[in-house]
Amino acid sequence: TQLLEQSPQFLSIQEGENLTVYCNSSSVFSSLQWYRQEPGEGPVLLVTVVTGGEVKKLKRLTFQFGDARKDSSLHITAAQTGDTGLYLCAGVETSGSRLTFGEGTQLTVNP
Amino acid sequence: EAGVAQSPRYKIIEKRQSVAFWCNPISGHATLYWYQQILGQGPKLLIQFQNNGVVDDSQLPKDRFSAERLKGVDSTLKIQPAKLEDSAVYLCASSLHSRNSPLHFGNGTRLTVT
Structure with a gap:
């Protein structure tokens, strides 16, 4: 079980569209990046x-x-082709000091 | 400022061989990290140094992986002997402090074990 669950795993959209990606956990974080x-x-x-x-x-x-x-959550307005990439969330639990990454959302913005 | 430097950029070895990766962090950054990123996954922490001391190596496969940061600056990560499942990108990162500080990553070493 992943500490940080990211969704969707893959997202392919057209330039100009809006999108939201999510990062969820049952743990509490002192910070999230x-x-x-x-x-x-x-x-x-x-x-x-x-x-x-x-x-x-x-x-x-x-x-x-x-x-x-x-x-x-991460919301992108009017996506551009330059937004293409792997978006990773990472958090430090309040009970620890390790920065743990989610599996990422692979975003592709098509022209 | 100069970024995190890693070498080599790519490495191909056969299983059971050994390999070493080198990392030079950003000047003044006390904390250094080695992450393993398997294709399609997020980075997984292998080891975290604070200056030249180990803070967290709980996810490091110590039977085959070792790392050192002798003078509190640059670091090496070694795998001996390598297995097929070690094929991944090995990312080095550094930060000013350990908690809540942003990480600055190098471009990684892509290891292929055949």
């Missing part, structure tokens, strides 16, 4: 959320941390 990974490269941090209910925006990307700090 979102990364994007492109082929042949390491993950790159997009955002860190630390407060329950927190919403952060990064241009067309909106990140939300659940009130109970057990889940998070």
